[in-house]
Amino acid sequence: MGWFTNVLSAASFRTDKLCKTNLFETERMFCDVYGFEPGQTQSGHVHEGSDKVYYVVQGEGAFSVGEEERTLGVGHAVFVPAGSVHAVRNVGAGRLVVLVIMAPKP
Amino acid sequence: MGWFTNVLSAASFRTDKLCKTNLFETERMFCDVYGFEPGQTQSGHVHEGSDKVYYVVQGEGAFSVGEEERTLGVGHAVFVPAGSVHAVRNVGAGRLVVLVIMAPKP
Numbered sequence: 001m002g003w004f005t006n007v008l009s010a011a012s013f014r015t016d017k018l019c020k021t022n023l024f025e026t027e028r029m030f031c032d033v034y035g036f037e038p039g040q041t042q043s044g045h046v047h048e049g050s051d052k053v054y055y056v057v058q059g060e061g062a063f064s065v066g067e068e069e070r071t072l073g074v075g076h077a078v079f080v081p082a083g084s085v086h087a088v089r090n091v092g093a094g095r096l097v098v099l100v101i102m103a104p105k106p
Numbered sequence: 107m108g109w110f111t112n113v114l115s116a117a118s119f120r121t122d123k124l125c126k127t128n129l130f131e132t133e134r135m136f137c138d139v140y141g142f143e144p145g146q147t148q149s150g151h152v153h154e155g156s157d158k159v160y161y162v163v164q165g166e167g168a169f170s171v172g173e174e175e176r177t178l179g180v181g182h183a184v185f186v187p188a189g190s191v192h193a194v195r196n197v198g199a200g201r202l203v204v205l206v207i208m209a210p211k212p
Contacts, residue, residue, distance in 0.1 A: 003171045007161070008181045024185040028157045029135070029209035031185065051134045053207060055113070055161060057181060065109045075114045075163060077205065079130040079137065099183065101159060103135035103209030 007057050011035040011097045018042055018088075020100075029103040036061070036090035036098070044087040050106045052080040055099040060092035113163050117141040117203045124148055124194075126206075135209040142167070142196035142204070150193040156212045158186040161205040166198035 005023055012019045013035040024031040034042070036059070044064070054063060055077045062071045063078045064087045071091055072078065080086045090096035111129050118125045119141040130137040140148070142165070150170070160169060161183045168177045169184045170193045177197055178184065186192045196202035 003174065003185050004169070004176045004178065005183045005185070006181060007183050023183065024157075024159065026157050026187060028188070029159070029207075031159055031183070051130075051132050053130065053135070053137055055205060063110070068109065070110045072110065075112060077111045077113050077129065077137070079109050079111070081132060082134070099161060101135075101207050101209075103207075 007033050007099055008097055013037055013095065025105060027105060029101060030105045032100045033057070034098045034100055036088070036096040038090055038093060038095070040090050042088040044085045046085050047082055047102065047106050049082055050102045050104055051082050052086065053101045054078040054088065057097040057099055059090065059094050059096035061096045061098065062089045062091045113139050113205055114203055119143055119201065131211060133211060135207060136211045138206045139163070140204045140206055142194070142202040144196055144199060144201070146196050148194040150191045152191050153188055153208065153212050155188055156208045156210055157188050158192070159207045160184040160194065163203040163205055165196065165200050165202035167202045167204065168195045168197045
């Protein structure tokens, strides 16, 4: 991928699980776009040494960080500090597209 | 700022120059939202040891990285590897709002 990307166009989808597409990667950060069909999830997990940002590009997702969960639409960001359990679920009727940035690359 | 943020609502603006608002910061990354009134710019500059991602949340901007320049609207991302000259200019009629992530914090 080059330096300039249409994030929505770059998103891909699979019938069996969420689809991750890499947009940019160095030793300092990586940037993916995740495509979720309705009902698909990213299960709770932890990155011990990396921070993560989610930004909702399309659709509506339930995002949890630690004990907190919020349902968020386009224009919202979620910050996940290293060591926090976090998860995502597409709770909308349509597709969910999320820009994901982690630093450093785990 | 907490873990969950409405990026557009968090953006601020100034009459004299672009306005930077911090959303999240650790030693591994920081995340800002930049508000540009029409015509405002971020001049060309370089971060020798940090990568940057710009994501257009609202409006239309001219983004340059090295020798390349593109005019981009909502939904587009720009990746700036460490060591590359980069700049932004609000070329639209309205406000430009950009999500900015750098890793590590310079």
